[in-house]
Amino acid sequence: MDKRALESLKDVGIKGNEKERAGSYFLSNRSVLMSRINRSFKDKLEVMDIKDALKKHSWLRDYYWKIVDKDQDEYTKAAYEKEDGGYFIRVFEGEKVDLPLQSCMLVSADEFSQKVHNVIIAERGSEANIISGCLAHPGVGKAEHIGISEFYIKDNAKLNFTMTHRWNESTVVRPRSSALIGDSGKFVSNYICLNPVKSLQMYPKALCNGKGSAAVLNSLVFGDGGSCFDIGSRVLLNGHGSRGEVVSRTIAKGKSTVIARGMLEGNAKSKAHLECSGLLLSRNAKIHAVPELFANTPEADLSHEAAVGKIAEKEIIYLMSRGVSKEEAASIITRGFMDVTIFGLPEKLRRSVQDVMDKAIKGF
Amino acid sequence: MAEEILRIKSLYVRAGKKEIIKGLDLNIGIGKPYILLGPNGAGKSTLLMAVAGIISGSAARGKILYFGKDISTKAADQRARLGISSGFQMPPEIKGVKLKDMIKICTGKSQSEELSADELKLAERFKLTEFLERDINVDFSGGEKKRAELMQVLLMRPKLLLIDEPDSGVDIESLKFIGTEIADYIKKNNASALIITHQGSILEYLKAEKAFVLLNGRIECSGRPEEIITHISKKGYEGCEDCKSPMKNG
Numbered sequence: 001m002d003k004r005a006l007e008s009l010k011d012v013g014i015k016g017n018e019k020e021r022a023g024s025y026f027l028s029n030r031s032v033l034m035s036r037i038n039r040s041f042k043d044k045l046e047v048m049d050i051k052d053a054l055k056k057h058s059w060l061r062d063y064y065w066k067i068v069d070k071d072q073d074e075y076t077k078a079a080y081e082k083e084d085g086g087y088f089i090r091v092f093e094g095e096k097v098d099l100p101l102q103s104c105m106l107v108s109a110d111e112f113s114q115k116v117h118n119v120i121i122a123e124r125g126s127e128a129n130i131i132s133g134c135l136a137h138p139g140v141g142k143a144e145h146i147g148i149s150e151f152y153i154k155d156n157a158k159l160n161f162t163m164t165h166r167w168n169e170s171t172v173v174r175p176r177s178s179a180l181i182g183d184s185g186k187f188v189s190n191y192i193c194l195n196p197v198k199s200l201q202m203y204p205k206a207l208c209n210g211k212g213s214a215a216v217l218n219s220l221v222f223g224d225g226g227s228c229f230d231i232g233s234r235v236l237l238n239g240h241g242s243r244g245e246v247v248s249r250t251i252a253k254g255k256s257t258v259i260a261r262g263m264l265e266g267n268a269k270s271k272a273h274l275e276c277s278g279l280l281l282s283r284n285a286k287i288h289a290v291p292e293l294f295a296n297t298p299e300a301d302l303s304h305e306a307a308v309g310k311i312a313e314k315e316i317i318y319l320m321s322r323g324v325s326k327e328e329a330a331s332i333i334t335r336g337f338m339d340v341t342i343f344g345l346p347e348k349l350r351r352s353v354q355d356v357m358d359k360a361i362k363g364f
Numbered sequence: 365m366a367e368e369i370l371r372i373k374s375l376y377v378r379a380g381k382k383e384i385i386k387g388l389d390l391n392i393g394i395g396k397p398y399i400l401l402g403p404n405g406a407g408k409s410t411l412l413m414a415v416a417g418i419i420s421g422s423a424a425r426g427k428i429l430y431f432g433k434d435i436s437t438k439a440a441d442q443r444a445r446l447g448i449s450s451g452f453q454m455p456p457e458i459k460g461v462k463l464k465d466m467i468k469i470c471t472g473k474s475q476s477e478e479l480s481a482d483e484l485k486l487a488e489r490f491k492l493t494e495f496l497e498r499d500i501n502v503d504f505s506g507g508e509k510k511r512a513e514l515m516q517v518l519l520m521r522p523k524l525l526l527i528d529e530p531d532s533g534v535d536i537e538s539l540k541f542i543g544t545e546i547a548d549y550i551k552k553n554n555a556s557a558l559i560i561t562h563q564g565s566i567l568e569y570l571k572a573e574k575a576f577v578l579l580n581g582r583i584e585c586s587g588r589p590e591e592i593i594t595h596i597s598k599k600g601y602e603g604c605e606d607c608k609s610p611m612k613n614g
């Protein structure tokens with residue numbers, strides 16, 4: 001990997017120093033650059049390329065293309081036809097992995113359409129954090145990234161998945177993910193994209209099928225330039241006592257358009273909340289917030305709040321009355337709006353995500 | 365050097381479309397607290413906001429002299445840096461901006477700096493330690509907001525404190541704490557204050573130099589705080605209208 005690529009890895013939270021990671025998987029276009037496990041975690045988990053995993057574990061077929069439908073759209077079809085790689089991560093039963101795992105998908109060739117497929121399994125009672133960075137090489141022009149991800153969070157397992165994207169104004173990105181959560185399992189997914197993109201569309205879903213299962217889906221998106229984002233999160237509350245939380249914070253600047261969706265579907269006794277806030281920082285930007293609630297039983301308790309607009313004048317003047325200029329006030333409020341503490345990350349992870357965020361929003 | 369820290373001459377202020385302050389004059393001396401009385405909706409908060417620069421431009425016309433210099437064209441942040449600091453009656457909630465961050469703003473620190481031992485001690489004294497990591501004013505109770513506002517005001521080391529109803533809706537203990545904090549600060553720093561109050565309950569802990577009554581967009585009366593409050597509690601503000609006391613506009 002060249003210097004510029006290595007440098008941009010930092011922007012998505014990926015570390016070269018393996019001591020700080022329990023395991024790593026790097027894919028550049030279709031070449032696996034690295035697939036390794038930190039020695040002290042050898043008997044806690046496995047990390048390998050999906051193709052190797054399918055050869056090694058025949059049972060993996062029961063998880064592969066099972067919760068993402070290969071016929072869903074042209075992108076899933078294209079990925080099904082030809083996969084360039086992807087990772088398989090499995091955290092063994094009862095293992096608590098305290099260092100984050102990391103995965104990195106790099107698109108480094110012009111006109112390349114990268115199609116990856118990831119399967120992540122958190123076995124019963126396990127706990128793990130995954131940092132995932134997907135990015136285009138800073139020198140790359142037109143390119144495409146299609147990412148299929150299937151997450152399985154078994155009974156009593158906890159998985160925290162924090163994904164950062166860094167594309168450019170010529171990349172088309174189509175992630176397609178689903179998570180299946182077992183009894184008392186918990187899935188936390190954090191998504192961050194603070195750089196421009198040509199077009200990014202995704203609507204991942206969490207299937208809270210287990211009794212007392214929970215899904216927390218957070219996203220921070222900053223649209224600038226001519227970026228088009230159509231992103232959202234869905235939680236299907238199928239298990240008795242399941243819970244869901246969706247928080248979406250979006251900023252639209254320049255001539256960007258952000259469609260921020262959110263959907264809660266209550267099919268059992270359940271409780272879930274959806275929060276969707278958007279900040280418009282320019283006259284030519286657009287935000288379209290689409291929060292949806294479907295209660296299919298009276299036992300489902302669903303709520304949402306959505307707010308879109310510019311920075312409130314009252315908030316600016318409040319900070320100004322404490323002695324900061326109008327510009328500084330706007331910058332502090334904007335940073336606050338993108339505050340990563342909403343992710344509820346473990347400390348080590350929080351610091352690393354905060355670094356990514358600080359770097360990206362410098363100069364707001 | 366001017367005798368007064370603040371001299372307001374013929375001030376007109378609009379809130380929304382309505383003219384609320386209509387040709388008001390008011391003077392405040394150096395190193396002393398003053399109280400501002402007036403019925404609900406009289407424009408007390410509006411007046412404080414005009415002095416702080418929170419309302420400015422075409423919405424506030426007239427002269428506002430601070431240490432003899434007209435500050436009426438200065439923005440709120442410039443006035444704050446000159447030593448005018450105001451506590452809000454209804455401070456806004458700001459997501460992601462924590463009380464800790466507000467402290468850094470008030471003391472002119474960069475956001476990456478840590479709070480000093482003194483600042484942490486102050487937060488402790490204001491019973492706000494648990495709130496440092498919380499988004500400012502989000503789910504704060506009325507009393508907590510009042511303490512947070514006053515703490516921020518004091519952290520700015522102002523020469524003129526503008527405080528909006530510090531004694532409304534707080535229990536006796538909080539009232540005592542707030543009153544004493546303001547009084548101590550003023551004494552130690554030779555600062556002045558303009559404090560809006562309804563019943564004047566704060567006067568138990570703080571000896572005000574003078575009380576002003578805001579009515580019909582002007583200071584209709586001023587004088588000894590105890591006397592005026594007693595008069596108002598007996599006759600109401602209608603009593604002020606009829607009052608032909610020599611203190612009027614004093």
Ligand SMILES: Nc1ncnc2c1ncn2[C@@H]1O[C@H](COP(=O)(O)OP(=O)(O)O)[C@@H](O)[C@H]1O
Pocket residue numbers: 379380381382384402403404405406407408409410411
């Ligand atoms: N932004 C605004 N738009 C319209 N009217 C306002 C606005 N702010 C205050 N007012 C009105 O101005 C008057 C004075 O308000 P205020 O200064 O808050 O009174 P006080 O503090 O004396 O109770 C009230 O009638 C209030 O309703």
Ligand SMILES: [Mg+2]
Pocket residue numbers: 408409410453528
């Ligand atoms: Mg008021």
